[in-house]
Amino acid sequence: MASVQLANVTKEYVSGTAAVSRLTLDVADGELVVLVGPSGCGKSTALRMIAGLESITEGDLFIGGERMNDVASHERDIAMVFQSYALYPHLTVGENMGFSLRVGRVPKRERAERVRAVARTLGLDELIDRKPRELSGGQRQRVAMGRAIIREPQVFLMDEPLSNLDAKLRSEMRAEISDLQARLGVTTIFVTHDQVEAMTMGHRVAVLREGELQQVAAPYELYRHPANLFVASFIGNPSMxxxxxxxxxxxxxxxxxxxxxxxxxxxxxxxxxxxxxxxxxxxxxxxxxxxxxxxxxxxxxxxxxxxxxxxxxxxxxxxxxxxxxxxxxxxxxxxxxxxxxxxxxxxxxxxxxxxxxxxxxxxxxxxxxxxxxxxxxxxxx
Amino acid sequence: MKRQIRALVAVVASALFLFPLYLVIANALKADEEIVNQPAKPPLPPTLAGLSAVVEGGEVTAGLRNSVLITGSTIALIMVVASMLAFALHVSNSRLGNALNAVILFGLILPTPVILIPVFRVLKFLSLQNSFPGLVLFLCAYYAPFAVLVYRGFLRSVPKDLIEAALMDGASYRFIYWAVVLPLLRPATASVLVITGVWVWNDFLNPLVLLGPLQGNTVTVGLYRSVGQFSINFGELFAYMLVASAPVLGFYLVLQRHFVRGLIAGATK
Structure with a gap:
């Protein structure tokens, strides 16, 4: 696994709008850090910069100690779970999970074995031949997780993966993801606007507002000792x-x-x-x-x-x-x-x-x- | 009441569209003099004389063969070229891409007669005049802008995440096109195939000018040439029309479901 460091990372669009300003954040090896903040605070942009889906205007990104600013996303050894799950609708569950292995020309037999193993871990072995449209929201979410896990990446990136689930399922999946992350020990950066998710899942929570990092701390520390009025009012439900x-x-x-x-x-x-x-x-x-x-x-x-x-x-x-x-x-x-x-x-x-x-x-x-x-x-x- | 009016309007509109089809089918099964005297009368009793004469004459079979060859090659080429181009424009999102898109869309507003002579000269320069490849290449270039427009509209409804997820998995754009995008474009492809297929099949002027008489007729040119200078056999003419339109009707009915889906895709998120 690997650590992730963002050093003064800035994302500025051609129009001059800064989506992320001088973000500095260290994510330790095996840690689960949650980026949280209201809509438009730059958390997803920060995640997409780490993923290599957005260019970095200024600053440096390091994964496993190596500078990654100009490295293509597939060479960063990271896997991402999208908010929409991004499952290919014309492929089965097994084909979706094995897509990266197919791209990597892993032999068919090995591919099938690895898909079966991951499907077993996630309780998807019965659904391997189904298409995404035949699955429930929770099952789709698990397939998306499976597709990330199968690559055995150094870092997981998750962009609001629970936001499409109902409240009960969301709470179950929160526990499942935390458990899975702990078992695999993979460094994980999780983006959400839901502070309950942030507080219950993160080893540490980074609060962003208008592209600027407000505070990064353990959930209880954040709750007890907010760095400013914004963090104080954002964290806690009902709010302060x-x-x-x-x-x-x-x-x-x-x-x-x-x-x-x-x-x-x-x-x-x-x-x-x-x-x-x-x-x-x-x-x-x-x-x-x-x-x-x-x-x-x-x-x-x-x-x-x-x-x-x-x-x-x-x-x-x-x-x-x-x-x-x-x-x-x-x-x-x-x-x-x-x-x-x-x-x-x-x-x-x-x-x-x-x-x-x-x-x-x-x-x-x-x-x-x-x-x-x-x-x-x-x-x- | 509102529902009944709507049903009445639907019936009248359908009748307007179906009446010419009825005329073709009915008159193809009638004798010549009966067609002239009572064109709208049902074919009772029907006769296959006109159809047999047309088929035995061999003209229509040759025309059908040529039309199938030209239409098939053109729409196959359009499908590949236009979908690739639309995907490239969709992911490029650059100024050059936008400019290229505008140039391609400009092709939609050019009427064929305006460009026919320059096109003929270009084909002559390439030694492709009066040839099937020359006609197919021109038709492909002429109808591709429309196909690009349809594909681009549909691609807007394909979530960006799918492409980004494949990129993160290490897939090249070529692989993403074949393995992810093209299968998702099936409804748009059906629309493109049906619409451009019908246009190419029904095209009269381009085959008449660019193919010339030496390469044989397409069904439309054959139909035109079957009309004599001094006399017309209406029974054979309607039979010719029926044989000429049957493949297009069948093609449309097979792809109808996908066609409608392709047209409405992109209208909603």
């Missing part, structure tokens, strides 16, 4: 609620409209810069907010329940907070207009919670776990 507060340094508290939140000492000790700023964007994960009783003291926001999503194990309650504090979530996610009405927060409550839309409530805030960003979106330290 972000509220804009004025910092009242003399009172050591945050203020927005009638809401006042005292900043705990440990938070100030960890982020001394907080008192030096006039305004802060406070990121609150649903699990760090709680529906509180009216009589309860401590940091809390008053609000009105606007939506309830009961998932069985948990209930997510959307609360519109009272006061003039502005929600910054939309700006953080790259949206153009803020949410109408007051700032919204999402609270994770127990599955048995009985909140109803329109009901007044108090939301207890655990500022110890909150994330603080300056108005530019950089973390306050």
């Amino acid at each position: 609620s972000i509220l804009r507060f004025a910092v009242e340094a003399e009172h050591r508290r945050l203020a927005a409209g009638p809401a006042r939140l005292d900043i705990p000492e440990p938070v100030l000790a960890r982020r001394p810069g907080l008192l030096g700023t006039a305004e802060a964007l406070v990121g609150l994960r649903p699990e760090h907010l709680r529906l509180a009783g009216d009589a309860e003291s401590g940091n809390a926001l008053d609000g009105v329940v606007r939506g309830v999503e009961a998932l069985g194990s948990d209930t997510f309650v959307r609360v519109e907070c009272a006061g003039s504090a502005e929600s910054a979530s939309d700006a953080a996610a790259g949206g153009e207009s803020p949410t109408p009405g007051g700032p919204m927060v999402t609270v994770r409550a127990p599955g048995s919670a009985s909140a109803r839309p329109g009901q007044h409530c108090r939301v207890a805030v655990d500022l110890d776990e909150a994330h603080f960003f300056d108005p530019a979106g950089d973390p306050i330290r």
Whole structure:
């Protein structure tokens, strides 16, 4: 297997649009790295540059320590699973999987044996003579995997391979791909816009936005310590609620409209810069907010329940907070207009919670776990 | 009500198209004087006199042989050349490719009579005048732009991923053309074969001028030459028409299913 290094890799089109800007990323031998980001962030372009399907405008690409910028894609010893699976509709499952071996003039007998072996591994041995149109989505996905595996490449590239599957199958295939990758130990770069896929599959996750790498870290690290406001709001489902507060340094508290939140000492000790700023964007994960009783003291926001999503194990309650504090979530996610009405927060409550839309409530805030960003979106330290 | 009107329109339109065919079939099975007096009357009782005279005369058989040879060679050549060219233009995506595409499409708007004399001169220069290869090469060049247009339209519906996946597997463009693209182009090929096949089969002017009388007639030229200066045997004329159009009708019916698919492909994603 091989490592993959991207050093200041840039893709700029003739029109001057930069799809990827100075991307630097090291993928270790045998590692599974997920490139994640919203549509148009350049993740697929980055993958296609590694595959050799797009030229690199600037920077260097190394696979197994060798510079690959000008090497033809089939000489890079990589295999790619496409979002559409790219199965040849006129060929059978076996012929699809053995296509690269046919191109490589591998003797027919050896080809058949290798196809059978890979089909067995993927549970496709019964389907080997079927055409792609006779397969389910999951089976097609497996054939696409088989076609990549049979080449025994140094690197797997996967471009949103699960996006055409339904939710249940997607979850099954996530586990299957992770398991297969672990068994084969092949260096894998996986592209997705689904952050659940990114968090559950990646050894490390690289977050991209508008062609620029925002952060690369292990999933939990990314969740706990986002490098900036974009990563904070992109990672996590439901996403982090972000509220804009004025910092009242003399009172050591945050203020927005009638809401006042005292900043705990440990938070100030960890982020001394907080008192030096006039305004802060406070990121609150649903699990760090709680529906509180009216009589309860401590940091809390008053609000009105606007939506309830009961998932069985948990209930997510959307609360519109009272006061003039502005929600910054939309700006953080790259949206153009803020949410109408007051700032919204999402609270994770127990599955048995009985909140109803329109009901007044108090939301207890655990500022110890909150994330603080300056108005530019950089973390306050 | 709307459905009934639609059905009525369909019946009228079908009748308009089928009536000439009925006239040919009915009159091919009637005697000469009956055709002149009552051309639309059904052939009751039918007679095979006209058909036997035409077949026994040998003219139509020779014409059929020539037409099959010219049409078969032309459409086979068009299929290979146009599909390869369309694939090359599809993957090249360069300025030169786009310019070439525009030049090829320009060929669609040129009427044959305008270029017939220069073409004759070119063929004469190549010593291909009054020969089957000369006529086939010209017809191929003349109808290929249309075929390229059909193939390019269809290629737009072939996912780019298929070609890229094959490239990553180490396949050359030639291998991709034969092993991946050409099998997928089957519906477009059926359309090209049917449409250009009918055009070439029905072509009258080009064989008349470029082939000349010495090489024998195609069915269309033979039909024209079977009309006498002072008298016309309508029974034999209609029989000739029937024999001349039967192969095209059969060809169309065999490829009909693919033909329709080829025409609508590319219309949706």
